Each structure stands twice: as structure tokens, then as C-alpha cells.
Amino acid sequence: MAKPIFVLSGPNLNLLGSREPEIYGTTTLDDIHQHLDQQAALSGDSVACYQSNMEGDLVNWIQKAGAEAKGIIINAGAYTHTSIAIADAISSIDIPLIEVHLSNIYQREEYRHHSYISPLAKGVICGFGAKSYYMALEALIADTASFS
Amino acid sequence: MAKPIFVLSGPNLNLLGSREPEIYGTTTLDDIHQHLDQQAALSGDSVACYQSNMEGDLVNWIQKAGAEAKGIIINAGAYTHTSIAIADAISSIDIPLIEVHLSNIYQREEYRHHSYISPLAKGVICGFGAKSYYMALEALIADTASFS
Amino acid sequence: MAKPIFVLSGPNLNLLGSREPEIYGTTTLDDIHQHLDQQAALSGDSVACYQSNMEGDLVNWIQKAGAEAKGIIINAGAYTHTSIAIADAISSIDIPLIEVHLSNIYQREEYRHHSYISPLAKGVICGFGAKSYYMALEALIADTASFS
Amino acid sequence: MAKPIFVLSGPNLNLLGSREPEIYGTTTLDDIHQHLDQQAALSGDSVACYQSNMEGDLVNWIQKAGAEAKGIIINAGAYTHTSIAIADAISSIDIPLIEVHLSNIYQREEYRHHSYISPLAKGVICGFGAKSYYMALEALIADTASFS
Amino acid sequence: MAKPIFVLSGPNLNLLGSREPEIYGTTTLDDIHQHLDQQAALSGDSVACYQSNMEGDLVNWIQKAGAEAKGIIINAGAYTHTSIAIADAISSIDIPLIEVHLSNIYQREEYRHHSYISPLAKGVICGFGAKSYYMALEALIADTASFS
Amino acid sequence: MAKPIFVLSGPNLNLLGSREPEIYGTTTLDDIHQHLDQQAALSGDSVACYQSNMEGDLVNWIQKAGAEAKGIIINAGAYTHTSIAIADAISSIDIPLIEVHLSNIYQREEYRHHSYISPLAKGVICGFGAKSYYMALEALIADTASFS
Amino acid sequence: MAKPIFVLSGPNLNLLGSREPEIYGTTTLDDIHQHLDQQAALSGDSVACYQSNMEGDLVNWIQKAGAEAKGIIINAGAYTHTSIAIADAISSIDIPLIEVHLSNIYQREEYRHHSYISPLAKGVICGFGAKSYYMALEALIADTASFS
Amino acid sequence: MAKPIFVLSGPNLNLLGSREPEIYGTTTLDDIHQHLDQQAALSGDSVACYQSNMEGDLVNWIQKAGAEAKGIIINAGAYTHTSIAIADAISSIDIPLIEVHLSNIYQREEYRHHSYISPLAKGVICGFGAKSYYMALEALIADTASFS
């Protein structure tokens, strides 16, 4: 059976839908996960979605993905800008990874403009809200179709 | 019944009383928690005190406070200076938060002079040892009296 | 009739397909323009594609798009990092704009990590080669469907 | 008779109550001085309150306090961020000093985030409006009770 | 016959009147040119007004002015902050030049605070809207009256 | 009767006419004040001119102007570049202020290129010698004509 | 019985042997732990080896070592460069600590050249692969022989 | 027939001979072009010389040279220091390029000390006036003799 695509979300993304809706909208992370689930099924793919506020959990899941998944979509939230540990985990694996952000991080604080993940990602998509995830999944499925 | 005030302490504050007493004195974090408990009771308020060395625990408690507490007193210790994740959690909630530090952080290393939390706090109190917490509680109770 | 979507490409993108194929692949800009043309037609939309090595041409086309187009996809190439004039043109118009890059600019020189355009864009997509354009068109059509 | 506590306020604080009320409220500096006067009297203490727009006046009063006062509460306003002369005066005296600010200076311009006074203060309190002064007085009286 | 005064305007100033009216007002660049024309005529002077979105056009006109004009009024727009080529053109000529800006550039983004032109200008006027041009013309006519 | 316009000059401007004439010319500050007096009278306006080497005096006069004047022309001299106190005073008042400099400060030392006043001014005029003041007065009278 | 020496390894070191073998070789962390165990036994010492991807776990173990161990060997991985919390834990204990790295961190990214741990360590050893640990153990045993 | 060598000169170099002769001398660009023409003829080579004040023209000519020339001598003038677009054009071609400057750019403003072109050039020659071009031609002919 085909390996799943891991969809990893970092700190505070569990609040999606309630937190700062003027920036992030009212869609919840569960809504996104369900959409991704259905979207993946269309091409016979599957997703495994995780969220945590712990930096170490993200490191663990990335390592696990290296063995069990065929690709990663990651929105590491605030850890995007501070975690070398997550970047190290990514550089230790050999599967494609796409970095997504709901908001356009370049319209926000200066310290959100640098990402430790971007140089290790296949591509970066930001600013499209929940659609950032869906666009990433579509691209990743196309990209990994031949490996499953 | 009135919502409690969350009192959150970050990494290494569990060592209070044993660690570097020339900077922090001999009062333990338990001593502080008991004092806050009694101080809150005087005005019919209550506190819920937590400490963790985990960045993610602090994120979780701040999110929880957003739903269950009427205010937060936080001494995020070293995470004050490095955690955008904690700052994001704070910016996602709508209750007043006061930042405290036992020592005067401006007398210490350069990298302790910047706080990701301060721009999101109602106020900042530092340098009064355990009293920093008590002053914050007094201010927070006065400030939130009408909301309970 | 519906307004077209402007697709603007900046300096050296006319060389696409011949220049540094290890980074950019062998698809030409004409190939991309044709693909976009067909892709737009599927939803009854149209694209108007331009390329120039002149900073001022891009300023002109952005101004023109403000009056005649319903959205812009722009890959400003090197001007992304140096042109305040292009950014000013964008901030003078009221239609959505998506910034795209073929390569993952965060894997390249430090001076390619800053974009004057990103803070003014709805979203940013980079690293997917020619697909970056196609993903942008899909997102823009969805986004502007109700305005045509 | 016990030595007084000096309460020193710097440039533009004489405008308090009229200037930018959305930041500073409508309480005047005289109101604050009267409150401090009454608050001190409760514990048999006294305050001596001064305000000036002149950097040198603040230097003079700090020197004078070194000889005549048992503590200082200072809100040096804009000189907080620019005056090494005031910092030198503080470092030349041996009585406790608490730095206060009405607003949360960390929510304002970058150049207000650095204070020449903080490293020399016993503690720092900011963001509580006029209460910042009152909290400082309470802390200073407790701290200096045994010296009077 | 007296040499004219060149009035040069840079990128996006052709949009004046339509673009960001909350910053720039509704006067068009043509309105300004007509006003300058009439204003110059009062003292028997004349103006030659040009606008371009091309950096090189401004370089060309400055070189031409060196031979044909008795002074320059320039609002180089975004090129003010990025163009060493325009600065070089100015330093190659011997006639007085006044730099103007419609808005107060010091109230805008940090990168608009530096001008390559200012060190080469006789004077700088900014923040008076269209009047910035008129004040410059008045000053330049007075200054060059004896040379015509 | 109409409120006057305050004309404030900072440190060392009392030396005008004797100091570094190759930069500043031989006109004295008194000459300028007389010219402004007569210029104002033409439109039924009046000026009140002050000079001091004391930072605090300028703060005091700006505060006073807030109550008694209809506008301010200020050449804060060296304090332009160092005084947050003066900037705070300006931000506490609601009347228009124009910043002037005799010399083109952008042709001088790097540390003269930043002004704490500029972001708070209606406009900035520099490099026209004594005429900088006169141009400012003309602009301010036109601007405030309807308020007197 | 003698206190053990704690050997602490941070994020991604559990992957040792599989991850980027061209940098780190094929020895696993278990191999290293077994080697250290046998090496310690030769002098009647013992080691207690831990690894975690969680910053807080490392803080906890360092605190625990302060009470139960006679020395620490730490390879904090990516947290070396970002964790003030770990540094604070180290500064709260009184036993010798040696910092080790498998690779020569000075040949890698700029952000790996700074360590929050180094100023608090007795010594630093890097670049010798697994031997970095063994050299540290030898030095630490010699250094603490008299304390057991 | 042998491919020519392109000799490209950037903004303001058309003024050579009239502009700032104390730095650049009285030789015109035409003089230089004629000298290069004759010098090339000696070895059976030819030059094609272009000058423009437009950044985009230089991009175009570099692209054209990639197809039609056997080498490039470029003095990009002010664009040397600001144009990533020109650098991108250079990195897209496979023929040798020598960067020249008339003056010693290291004796001039700080912002002229960095060149986007130098890292892409075979060599750099500056400070020899018109001879900088001639030395470059000699070196380029020797270097490309075998390719014609």
C-alpha cells in the first residue's frame, strides 16, 4: 500500500478558527485535515495529520516521516523562525517537503520573514489561508505519484 | 464562580531557592505559590499555578487560560527571550497578562534584554524577587475585579 | 467580456529553457505562456503575458493592469529584490497579485531572500518551476471568479 | 524625622492629562503627586515630587536625593533613552531607585526599548498608568522601612 | 532666450491624482505642470516638464539639462532611494538642482529615508504636496535669475 | 486677535553670522527674525521668535506653542538628531510644524541625516540658508490662514 | 557508591548512523553509549546516557544531574545554538560539564558557530566524531576522580 | 568569421571626456571605442561597442553576446553596484567577461566598493583610465584566441 503524506502543524495552529480570525479566518484545523483527507483519496493517496505545540513532537514526526511517509507538508508556525532542531530533522530525511503558511508572513513582523525550513523545502506557499495546504497537497501528490 | 488567575512559570524556576541564591534568594516556587494563593483568597479570587521546563506546556496553559482564566501572570524564564510560540499563544487570547521577572533582567546578559512577551503584556514588573509576582497579582485583581 | 489576468515576467526570464537548466529546467517562457493560455480558457478566463528586461516596462504594465486586468501574476526576477518602483506601482492598484518564482529563492544568495513585492502580494509561491505559475493562476481564478 | 522619598518626573510629564490621553489617560501629574503624598502618609513616610523638562534638573535632584532622600522613584520620560548624565548621577548615589513608566514602553518605538536607567535600578515597573508610581512607592516603602 | 528649468518626475508619478489619494491628494501631474508653466511665465521663465517610469530616461534628461537648462527640479520617486546612476548623472552637471517630494518621506518606510540625490542637491523640500514643486520653482528662479 | 507663529531655533544658532560663514553665511539670527516679522505682517500674521542652547527650553516653548500659537517653525540644530524629549513635546500638540535647516544636512556628517522631528513635521525644508525659514513661514501662513 | 556521569544528547542524535553519514559516520548513538559504559567501567565509574528531541527533557536531566551526577557530557545538538533554558539549567548546577560535538561545527552554517553552552562548560571538544564523547569522558573521569 | 568581442559601457559613460575630468580625463568614449577597434584588428579580432543609460539595454546586450560574441568587456558604471539583473544575465552565458572601471572605485564612496559583477567575472581591472579597457581587451584576446 502507498505511503501516506504527513501533514504537520506546529504551535497554536490547534486554535485555528478561534484565534485572530481577521488574519486566519474561521476554518478549523480539523476542517483542513478533513479536506486534505478527501482530496488525497481522489488520487488514491492518504494523509496523516498531526499538530503539536511541542518543538520535539515535530522533530519526532519528521523523523518518523522519513521512514514511513512519501512526503511532508509542514506549517511549523512559530518554530519556523526559531527551530534549528526541526531543520536538522528535515535535512536528515530524503523525502520531499513543502512549507506552507496560512498568512503572508512577509506582511507581518520582521522576525517572521526568516525561515530555517525554506532552504530545505522543495517549495514554499504562503498567504492563501487553508488553500495553502491544499495547493501543497496537489503539488506533492503530482510530484510523488511515481514513488508510491 | 469566578475564573481563576493563572500563574505560569517557565524553565528552571522549579529550582528557585536552590539555584544561584545570590541572584534569586532562598524562597522556593512553592512558597510563592502559597503566598499567591492566600493573597488571592483575601479578595475572593483564586490562582492556578503551573511550572514547566517545556516551551509547549506554557503554550498549552496559555491557550487553556484563554478559555478558563480571567488573567495571567507569567514568568517565562529563558523562553521570554526565545519563544515566538509563547508570544503567539498570548496574542491569540483576550485576557490581561502581566509579565514578571524575579531579577532585574536589564542587569544581566544582553540577550536577556529583549522579551517577545513584553509588547503583548499589559505591564511588566521586574527586579523585586518574589514580590514581583505579588505586585502583579494585586494589579491584576484590581484590573479584573469587575469581570469575575 | 471578462478582464484578463496579466502575467508579468522580468529580466532574463526570456532565456528560460536555455539558461542554467540545472536550476530552471528546459521549459521556455513561451511554453509557460501557452500552458497558462489553455489553463485560463478552461474557466472562460484569459491571460495577457508580457516579459521585459526593463524595470520601467514592468512598472508600466502593472499600472495598465490596474485599469484593464482583474489580477496579476508576477515573477519580477532580479527586480524582485531591488525595485521600489515596481513595489510602488503595485501599491497603487487595487487588484489581487500573486508573486511567483521558479526556483526556491531561499536556497540561493542571501540578497535573493528579500522581496519588495511580497508584503504587497496576496500570496507567494516559489520552488515549483513552471508549475509555480500554474498554481498561481488556479488560485487567482478561484479568487477572482466573482469579479469578472 | 524620616527622610523623604523623591519622586522625579522628566520631560513632557507636566502635560499629563492633556497629552495623548488615549495612551496616558486624564489623570494629571498633580493628581499623582497628591495620591503619592497621601499614600506615603499612611506609613508615616513622605514624598518630595519634582518635574522638569531639563535634563540637568534631573541630574541635580538625583544628586540632592543622594544626600537627603531614602529612595527615588523616577520616570525620566524621553531622557530614559538618551541620558548617560542621569545614569551617572544615579550610579553616584547609594539609595534604592525604582524606574517607572506609565505606558508599556515595549509597545512603542524601538528607540524606547532601551533604558540607561534600568541597569542601575532596583526594579522596573511599566504599563500600569498612574498605578506604576503607586506600586513603586509601596515597594520602596517596604524596602526602606528599616532605614528611616 | 533664457534657458528653461527642467522639471523631472520619476516612476508612478504619472498616476498622481488616482493613486493612494489619502497620501497624495487628487491633483494630477498635468495640473502641476500647468501650474509650474504659469508660475514660471510670471518671471519670464519657462519650464520643461518630463515624467518617466524608466531610470535611464531620467539619466538622459539630467544629462540633457546639463547642456540646455539653467536648473532642475526633480522628484525621482522610488529611484530616489535606489539609483546611483541618477546620482552620477547629477554629479556630472553644473546647474543647481532642487529635490522635492510630495509626501513627507520620513513618515514612510525606513528604506525611503535615504536619498542618493540629497547630498548633490542645493536643497530639499518635502511634505507639501504639489506645493513642494512650486516652492522649489520659486527658489530656483530666484537663485538662477542672474544666469538666464 | 490671531495667534502668532512660533519660530524656534536651537543650540548655536545664536552664533549665526559669525560661525562657519562658509557654510552658514553672514546673516544673523536677528536679521532672520526681523525678516520673518515683516513677512508675517504682510498677511496680518505675527511671529514670536525664540532661541536657546537648552534642550529643555525648546521643550517648554513647544508646549507653550501648543496652547498659544497656530503653528511652529523649528530649526532644532543639534537637538534635531538627539532629542526624543523635543519630539515628544511635538507629538503632544496639535498645531502644524515645519522643520527647517539652513544647510543641506544630507551633505554633512552621517549622524546629521537622522531627525527625530521629521516624522512629526508637516514638511521639511533644508539647504536654502535663511530662506529656509522664509519658505516655511509662507507655507505655514497659507496652511493656517483659515484657523486664525 | 560513586555518582554516575550523565551523558546527554539532544535532538536528532537518535538518528546517528543513518542521518547524513558523510558528516556523521555510521556509528549509532547506542554504539556510543555502550562504548562509554565500558570505558567508564575501566576506572570504576559509570555513565547514565539519555537522548531526547525535547528541549525541556534536557533541562530536566541537567537539573537532575545537579543532584545525582558527578559530571555531565553534553551534545545538545541544535539546542546548543538556541536554548537559553538549557544554559540556565547548566548555570544552576555545580558539577563539571564538557560540551562535545561530533562534527566540526565551525565548518558548517554560521548559526552553528555560537553556543550558549560553551561559556558555561569546563571545556569544548568538537570534530572527532564518536571519539569526541570518549575524549570528554576520559577528561571528566580524570577531573572528577577525587570527588566520587 | 570570428565572433566579435562585445564592449559594453553603462550609464553616464557617454559623458566621458566632459564629466568630472579631474577623475576621468578628457578622452571620450568614442576615442576608446576607436582605440579598441584598431587594437582588436591587430590580431584579426573585432569589437562591437555599445553604451546605454538603461539597465535593460545592458541585460539585452549581454544576452545577445552569449549567442554572438566570444567575450565581453564591461564597465557597467553605477549599475555595477545595484543591478542583480545584469549579474543574472552574465551568469546565464558561457563566455569570458572582464570587468573594468576607469577610476579606482576603492578610492570613492563606500557604496561603490561592492560589485555584483565581480564574482562572475574572469578578472577585474580598475584605476587605469581608458587603459583599463585596453588591458582587458589584450587579456581577453589572448584568452579567447583559440576559440574564434
Added chain:
Amino acid sequence: MAKPIFVLSGPNLNLLGSREPEIYGTTTLDDIHQHLDQQAALSGDSVACYQSNMEGDLVNWIQKAGAEAKGIIINAGAYTHTSIAIADAISSIDIPLIEVHLSNIYQREEYRHHSYISPLAKGVICGFGAKSYYMALEALIADTASFS
């Protein structure tokens, strides 16, 4: 009669002898003034000694010295590092000035290492306590002997 030498001391120097004696010793400023008085008399010279905590007083005295004195010895204290106004006053006069400091300012905080006065002084003497003044007087008398 010969013009006197002005000896100017800035903020907090009035505390000399009481303040931080471990850095500055127990000699008072009066002691220094008397020593200078007698030292000057030996060569038929005279000194006029002033101290103030006001920046503006120092500006005034420097201006006055320009007209009445034959040289200046200045220890501007904290204003050394912050006052462009004092530097401007110095640059407006034509008599020699020697900068002195009691302590070796290069052994103190980083922000004391820069002086706005040094580039305008004939020479700088620091680190010799009260003798710094005496050495300066000796040098200044020798230097100005022929002008009296």
C-alpha cells in the same frame, strides 16, 4: 591683560571626591580648580573654571570662550558621548581645546568609547585622574604662549 584659559567640567563632576572613589579618588573639583589656578599663575596665565550639569551651560561657556579665552580644557563627562550641540559649539570657535577624562574611558562601558569632542580637539588625555587636567593645562599654556 592675557586672556584666561577656560576649564569646563560637565555633569556629575561636582560630586568628585564623594562619588565612586574607587574610580575617581578623593580629590574634589574645587581642589583641582585651585591647583590649576596656582599652576597657571606660575607662567603668568589664569584659568576660569566652570561646572554644570546642564548641556546648554556648556554650550554657552564654549561660545563665550570663543570670544574671551585663549584656550579650553574640557571634561564634558557624560555629554562627551551624547552631545552634538557641544561639538557644534566647539567647531564654531577658533581657539585650541584639549579633551580630558579622569578615568580611562576605554576601560568602561562600550558607549563611553565614542566622543563627539575628540575629532575637534587638539589632543586627548585620559586616565591620569586629576593630573589629566594639569597635563592639559601645561600643554595648552605651552601651545598658546605666543598668543596671549
Added chain:
Amino acid sequence: MAKPIFVLSGPNLNLLGSREPEIYGTTTLDDIHQHLDQQAALSGDSVACYQSNMEGDLVNWIQKAGAEAKGIIINAGAYTHTSIAIADAISSIDIPLIEVHLSNIYQREEYRHHSYISPLAKGVICGFGAKSYYMALEALIADTASFS
């Protein structure tokens, strides 16, 4: 016969044992050289030890080592932080080199934290006093055993 290992020590290390013993202890450099001599002999190896205060001597010995030695242990002292010439010499040779420091350079001045040598070394050992050399020798002998 086997090639020796060069042990090179830089400026002021000849003072070892007398200079700042609180940092460096009382062991002399001769003591260290003798210890290394005996340590090497145990495995049939030999050392050749040199010290100089001259940067150029170290360059010479490194070049010589490239031809005659099988490895280098270097403590370049102050030149560690300033000498590109020494770094160039190291990069010109093909034998392993270990950088050692007696003290933990990360506990000292900021300017001692950067080493031009580290990126070129096999490994770095610091903070173990004379033992830093012995640990390096042991590692180097093990590493080069097969080459002798």
C-alpha cells in the same frame, strides 16, 4: 623513519607558567613539550615543538610541516583570531591539524570567539589547560597511525 608531529604555539605562550596563572596555571611550555615528547614516544611517534611571537614564523613552520610532518597541533594564541596568513598556510597543506587552546576561549572577550583556523582543522579542543595538547596528540596519533 616516521614523520614527526609538529606542535606549534603562538605569541605569549612562551610566558606560560608566569603569565596570568589564575587562567593558565603554572605549567610551563617546556613542561608541556617534554610531556608531549614522552607521550609520543610511547607509540613510537615523535614531536617537534616550536613557539614564536612572530606570525610569519608560524606560517613558515606550517609550510614546513606540510612537507615534513604527518600532522600538526596548533595553539596560535592571539593570531588565532587575526591571521588570515596562518589560515592560508594551513589550507595549502594536506595533513591533519588539531586546534587547541589552554583556556575556554568562549569565556573570554568576544573577539576571541572567532577563529580563522577552526574551519580548517580536523577538530578543536579547548579549556583543558595543558591537557588540551595531550588530548590532541592522542587523537592525532590514532588518526595518523596508518600513515607513518
Added chain:
Amino acid sequence: MAKPIFVLSGPNLNLLGSREPEIYGTTTLDDIHQHLDQQAALSGDSVACYQSNMEGDLVNWIQKAGAEAKGIIINAGAYTHTSIAIADAISSIDIPLIEVHLSNIYQREEYRHHSYISPLAKGVICGFGAKSYYMALEALIADTASFS
């Protein structure tokens, strides 16, 4: 007899031909010196060639050249980037100096992009291997022909 031209080469250039041939080729410094000797002889000139790894030797030779030579060609190697002493020696003499580098220093480490020598040189030539020296000699002979 005509004064010779000094050709000075700095640290590690004695290794030329053996060291990093992929950057520097196989020509030795002796080869270069012989070529220069013969090249100079063609025009009746002579060269005196020196190389040293000692900064002070280069200072001495430059001083000597000031008295005995008619020009200098210098490749100061690593001292180019660190030696103010060499720059001071150059600024103390009055003969023309050309700076050369074998490699294109702008393609190498950032710290090799700044030269203390360039602002004092007549011209700079880099990137042509040994030919950099020969081009410099040709230029220097032409330049100094009239002085011999």
C-alpha cells in the same frame, strides 16, 4: 641608472605552484620573477623581486622602495585584508603602486573582499593568474617611463 621596480609578494606565495593548483595553477613564484625580469629588460627596466611571510618584511621593503624604486607591484596575499601597517607604509611613499592578485578575490571568502591597499593603489588587477603581475608591470613601465 634607472631605478628598479619592486615586486613584492606576501605570505604563502612562496608555495605557488604546489598549493591549491586548482585555484592558482602550477607556475611557481620563481617562474613569475624570471618572466618579469625578462619583460622589464625589453624596455631597459629592471625588477627587484621579494617574497616574505612576515608582515614586517613587507613594511620594510615598501619603505625601502620609497627611496630606491620607481614603482611597486604588490600582491600582499593575506596581509591585503588585515595589515594597516602595510597600508601606512604605502601611504608614506610617493611612487606609484599597483595591487595584483592571482585569483579573483571576489569569488572567495567575504573577508577577502576588503583590501587596505586598494584605496592607496593607482590601480588594481585581479583574476588573471601570473598574468596579473605581467599586466601590472606593463602598466607601471608605461606610467613611469618618463621618470627613470
Added chain:
Amino acid sequence: MAKPIFVLSGPNLNLLGSREPEIYGTTTLDDIHQHLDQQAALSGDSVACYQSNMEGDLVNWIQKAGAEAKGIIINAGAYTHTSIAIADAISSIDIPLIEVHLSNIYQREEYRHHSYISPLAKGVICGFGAKSYYMALEALIADTASFS
């Protein structure tokens, strides 16, 4: 017999009298040495004067002075700004040292404003030409009178 005072002069000071006389005058270093010799003799003291262009020579002499001299006067020339080795030598000795410079180094290039020696010196004297040495000698003799 009393220990001598070492007078050490660094690179290019041997040229004194011939080099850049507009900055340094025509007095030679020998003249200065003779003056110091006679000046010392007046109080029964002696000087030992050395000059070298070699950094290492200065290190050697400072070490030697630590054992044989009672004080040092040093003008390290260009090494003042670059040599940590010289600073280390100074910090290894226990005799007073005065830093002198002929010119006012604060009027020269930015890179001459920092001295590695100043924080280790008793005092600094600069700007008095040869007299800087004589003033230092006088101060050092007074300071060390009781130690001889």
C-alpha cells in the same frame, strides 16, 4: 640601579620626520629618543628606546619589559588597531603602561578609533606630536618614582 622605562614604537615610526610631515612634523624618532633620554636623566631615570616594523618584536620587548623595566610608553602605530598579540603581552605583565599617539587618531580613519591597548593602559595621550611621548614620560616617572 633603577630599572629603565621602555619606550616602544611600532611600524613606520622609523620614518618619522620624512613621512607625511603635514600630519607628523619633521622631528625624527631619534630626536624623540634623545629628548626622552635627557628628560629621564633629570630625575635619575633612564629610558630604553626600541622601534620595529614587526609585530612580534613588540611582543618580545613587552615581555622583556615585564622582567626588566619599571614602566612602558608605547606607540604601537598601526598594530594598535589590529594586534591582540600585543595586547596579550601587555596583560601578562604587571608594570604601568601609557599609550601615546603623535596625531589625534580620532580625526583619522574610523578603523584607527579602536585600540586593543587602551583598556590595558594606565592612561592614553594623543594629538600632541612628539610631546605626547614627553608628557607620558613625565607622568610615568611621577607614577613609578617610589618603585625604582
